[in-house]
Amino acid sequence: MSEFVNQINWYPGHMAKARRQMEEQLKLVDIVIELRDARIPLASANPILKELSKNKPSLIILNKADLADEEKSLAWKKTFEHCLITDSLDDRLSKTVTDEVKLILKDKLERAKARGIRKKVLRAMVVGIPNVGKSTFINNIVKKKVAKAENRPGVTKSLQWIRINEDVELLDTPGVLWPKFDDQIDARLLALLGSINDDVLDKQELVLFGLSYLKQIYPGLIEKRYGVNENEEHLLEAIAKEKLWLSNDGTPNITKAVDQILKDIRSNKIGRITWQDAGE
Ligand SMILES: Nc1nc2c(ncn2[C@@H]2O[C@H](COP(=O)(O)OP(=O)(O)O)[C@@H](O)[C@H]2O)c(=O)[nH]1
Ligand SMILES: [Mg+2]
Structure with missing residues (x-):
């Protein structure tokens, strides 16, 4: 990583x-x-x-x-x-x-x-x-x-x-206090929830990380929320199409999808999620 x-x-x-x-x-x-x-x-x-x-x-x-x-x-x-x-x-x-x-x-x-x-x-x-x-x-x-x-x-x-x-x-x-920067997963989780300034981050990478992480801990949730079940490679594109987040020329607007999903995660539109389990 x-x-x-x-x-x-x-x-x-x-x-x-x-x-x-x-x-x-x-x-x-x-x-x-x-x-x-x-x-x-x-x-x-x-x-x-x-x-x-x-x-x-x-x-x-x-x-x-x-x-x-x-x-x-x-x-x-x-x-x-x-x-x-x-x-x-x-x-x-x-x-x-x-x-x-x-x-x-x-x-x-x-x-x-x-x-x-x-x-x-x-x-x-x-x-x-x-x-x-x-x-x-x-x-x-x-x-x-x-x-x-x-x-x-x-x-x-x-x-x-x-x-x-x-x-x-x-x-x-x-x-x-400063957060845990050393562990890259912890750092991503902090960024995903807005505890680290995301100006310095690759938002698309962050959102993809979040989505694939969610798939593991809450199976079926992404499908329920966004109506698609795709592998990571095509996921953003599929969600953008499904939600009609499109550019002027009608193609999926990935930038918009990234911003929107990040907002959904931070404002709990996807659901009440705890990203780390006790005893792991
Ligand atoms: N939903 C929710 N939001 C909270 C809670 N506590 C704080 N916030 C929000 O989290 C953000 C940061 O809160 P703040 O008190 O400034 O955090 P600080 O940086 O630790 O002082 C603000 O937008 C608060 O409204 C909480 O228990 N629940
Ligand atoms: Mg404060």
């Missing part, structure tokens, strides 16, 4: 800086809330987060679950120690997340109590790769409660904490 995804946005200097900053911020929190895309639970993980967080408790959030295959989300949930299936627009998100955080950190709360600290406020930070829904998630969780905690000694001035409720506060800016 060719070197497919350009790493232009994540040159080494940028990664090193992001890494340093993340390490500093992680020291200040009790728990890491790691957002992943429920449609690609592995490809949307950062390759070194575990190492960076030094085994700090973590809560995996399978976000954008409204776009994913429900059954597969449940299967994925079982593979993580602590995991919630969410979408960033869920009304009860704030309560669901804080309840889970308190449950995970129950021992810590009890130890604090035993030492005479009556009300320990738990600190969390949200991390994740670009476009996974971090800002939407944070905005939802803190809505109407944007009482920023005061600056405290020992905490860098630029860091702001937002109190979600009496028990939990959140770093107001999420940690942005």
Whole structure:
């Protein structure tokens, strides 16, 4: 496979800086809330987060679950120690997340109590790769409660904490992590779902990859959606003909087919699809 995804946005200097900053911020929190895309639970993980967080408790959030295959989300949930299936627009998100955080950190709360600290406020930070829904998630969780905690000694001035409720506060800016570029399949899946800027990609190659991948994991789905069953070589042409995506001279318009299929995939017109299976 060719070197497919350009790493232009994540040159080494940028990664090193992001890494340093993340390490500093992680020291200040009790728990890491790691957002992943429920449609690609592995490809949307950062390759070194575990190492960076030094085994700090973590809560995996399978976000954008409204776009994913429900059954597969449940299967994925079982593979993580602590995991919630969410979408960033869920009304009860704030309560669901804080309840889970308190449950995970129950021992810590009890130890604090035993030492005479009556009300320990738990600190969390949200991390994740670009476009996974971090800002939407944070905005939802803190809505109407944007009482920023005061600056405290020992905490860098630029860091702001937002109190979600009496028990939990959140770093107001999420940690942005780079995605997995090294694995070319993961990189293609990220691109397919729009998590990597696709200006730098060969869209036709990407769409063909997506279609043949779909054929393997959801047999019959492409036929159902586009009414054709062709091998890869003629697939785009056949779909364009079937959907009447034609050029002025009446021939199949492949460019249009590519753009349209990419749009269909990203907007879930093809269906709720999870591209990676638990236990693979
Ligand atoms: N369907 C769906 N879309 C979401 C969800 N969370 C975020 N989005 C959309 O995904 C895009 C990226 O979200 P954003 O919060 O900016 O991601 P960030 O880059 O991680 O901060 C936006 O268009 C959001 O509206 C979700 O749970 N479900
Ligand atoms: Mg953001």
